[in-house]
Amino acid sequence: xxxxxxxxxxxxxxxxxxxxxxxxxxxxxxxxxxxxxxxxxxxxxxxxxxxxxxxxxxxxxxxxxxxxxxxxxxxxxxxxxxxxxxxxxxxxxxxxxxxxxxxxxxxxxxxxxxxxxxxxxxxxxxxxxxxxxxxxxxxxxxxxxxxxxxxxxxxxxxxxxxxxxxxxxxxxxxxxxxxxxxxxxx
Numbered sequence: 001x002x003x004x005x006x007x008x009x010x011x012x013x014x015x016x017x018x019x020x021x022x023x024x025x026x027x028x029x030x031x032x033x034x035x036x037x038x039x040x041x042x043x044x045x046x047x048x049x050x051x052x053x054x055x056x057x058x059x060x061x062x063x064x065x066x067x068x069x070x071x072x073x074x075x076x077x078x079x080x081x082x083x084x085x086x087x088x089x090x091x092x093x094x095x096x097x098x099x100x101x102x103x104x105x106x107x108x109x110x111x112x113x114x115x116x117x118x119x120x121x122x123x124x125x126x127x128x129x130x131x132x133x134x135x136x137x138x139x140x141x142x143x144x145x146x147x148x149x150x151x152x153x154x155x156x157x158x159x160x161x162x163x164x165x166x167x168x169x170x171x172x173x174x175x176x177x178x179x180x181x182x183x184x185x186x
Contacts, residue, residue, distance in 0.1 A: 004120040005174035008136055015039060015131040016115035020075065020105035023092045028103045030131075033071035038162045039131060040065070040072045040155075043113060043123040043180065044104075046094040047078075047085035050177035051121050054139045057150045058122070059099045065159055072102040077113035078121070078181040080106075086181070113180055120177035126158050126168070134162060137172040 019029035033039050042058065044051045062072045078086040088106045095104045107113055116125055126135035135158035142148040154173065161168045 003176060004179040005176050006123045006137060007117045007119045008172070008174055009117045009125065009133060011133050011136070011170075013133040015041070015125075015127045015133070016112070018075070018105075018107075018112040018115070020107055020112060021088070022103045022105055023088065023095050028073065028105055033073070036069055036071035037129050038065075038070045038159060039127040040070060040159070041116065041125040041127070042072070042074045043077060043116070043118040043121055043125075044074045045076045045078045045083075045086045045121045045178075045181075046090050047083060048121040048178040049144050053142065053144045054122060054150050054152070055098045057152050058139065059101070061152045061156065061159075063099075063101050066101055068163055070159060070163070074100060074102055074104040075107050075112060075118075076104065077107035077110050077118065079110075079183045080108075081183070083181050110180070110183060118180060120175055120179055122177055123175050123180075124155055126155070126162065128162050134158065134168040135172060136175075138175045141173075143176060 017030045022028050080087040128134050140151050140153045142150040158168045
């Protein structure tokens with residue numbers, strides 16, 4: 001496991017388009033979230049200890065904020081051939097086990113991860129109603145073994161600001177996690 005920080009895509013970046021298969025077999029794209037006051041794109045996977053550390057609270061946060069109209073999508077861009085725990089079949093199991101209420105998409109080509117400049121799992125990107133990036137970075141200050149409770153406070157503060165029509169704090173810290181498992185030659 002290589003501890004990797006997020007790249008911190010520039011604020012104001014327009015959400016890159018995507019169209020990917022969900023765990024239930026349908027295809028989901030950026031345009032499916034039109035009209036939502038905010039869109040959270042979370043690059044996650046099944047096997048990363050950093051994702052496992054926050055996944056319960058991420059599921060709770062998602063359920064809470066989806067009720068407020070926030071669109072949320074999880075994307076797994078890991079090479080499933082080299083990391084079979086991240087295969088689409090295992091994603092189905094993970095989604096059910098954790099209780100994710102959002103679409104969990106598989107980025108087999110890894111093109112979507114590249115377009116978002118995603119670097120690690122978890123890596124969070126929050127876009128406002130106009131699909132401009134207003135937050136990127138950590139869920140909160142908790143990491144496996146550091147003793148800080150998992151609350152999602154950084155992401156929650158950003159979500160609350162967007163929903164209230166306020167600017168998101170500029171002091172944003174990179175997410176830290178496992179590097180995305182890129183396919184050979186990419």
